[in-house]
Amino acid sequence: MPGQRAKRNLGGKPTSGLRPESKARSASVLGKMTASQRASVLQALLARHPELRSKAEQIAVDMISSPSVEEVAEEVRCAVTGLGVDSLHGHAGKQPWGYVDPSEAAWELLGEAIEELLADMRRCMCLVLQGAAVDVCCGIVLGFHDAGKSSSDGLLAWAPDFPAETAGQAVETLLRACPAGDRAAARDRLVEAVGQRVPEWEWMVERAATGAIKK
DSSP, rough: OOHHHHBBOOOOOOSSOOHHHHHHHHHHHHHSSSSHHHHHHHHHHHHHHHHHHHHHHHHHHHHHSSSOOHHHHHHHHHHHHHHOOOGGGGEEEEEETTTEEEHHHHHHHHHHHHHHHHHHHHHHHHHTTTTHHHHHHHHHHHHHHHHHHOOOOSSSGGOOOOHHHHHHHHHHHHHHSSSSGGHHHHHHHHHHHHHHHHHHHHHHHHHHHHHHHOO
């Protein structure tokens, strides 16, 4: 029948609704999208198929609740050591509002570079994923430790105290975000995790954590 012949390819085998090249093209489009574009696709998909929302929520929880300490540490190290001195151009020296010291500008730029990772830690606390928040904080501390040991002639040279001081601030942020009844347990877990990896910073983490609990 004519209708049947229309649904067959040259080899005589029935075809599916989408041609193979169309499927491949769809897959390649998703792979080439930016993160924000893929997020928009996900929102559109869930809007059209609300029955998938519970599965998407579970996948999101699984991803957020099991961060890799080592991966977080590497992100922090790369973010802190990857900024060159040329990053100061337009941020230090004479500005329309006055003079900005290069060291001050370096601290600000380095803080912006790791803000998203600090936001991840705070996000875990908001979702009551305290274990994940402790792991992210441990990764942040480890990354700062590794960055401080790196010999860098980049932006970090203008802010040599940034890694240690910001690591302590991250610890304080974590403990203050914890419910009062959970702070001691979170402190002990963090101090133990850091002590196993960078024992020379264990005292610093314990001091910052204990100080946050007392405030």
